[in-house]
Amino acid sequence: MAYVCAYCGKKIKQLDNFVRCTYCGYRILIKGRPNLAREITTD
Numbered sequence: 001m002a003y004v005c006a007y008c009g010k011k012i013k014q015l016d017n018f019v020r021c022t023y024c025g026y027r028i029l030i031k032g033r034p035n036l037a038r039e040i041t042t043d
C-alpha cells in the first residue's frame with residue numbers, strides 16, 4: 001500500500017515507523033490515494 005504525503009501529495013514507499021516526506025519534510029502521511037485524501041472538504 002502506498003503512502004502519500006499529506007502536504008505535497010508525493011508518494012512515499014519507505015515505511016519504518018514514521019517516515020518523513022523526502023520532498024517537503026512533512027511528517028504526516030496518508031494511506032491510499034492522494035486524490036481521496038486531498039479532496040476532503042467541509043461540506
Ligand SMILES: [Zn+2]
Pocket residue numbers: 005006007008009010021022023024025026
Ligand atoms: Zn511532502
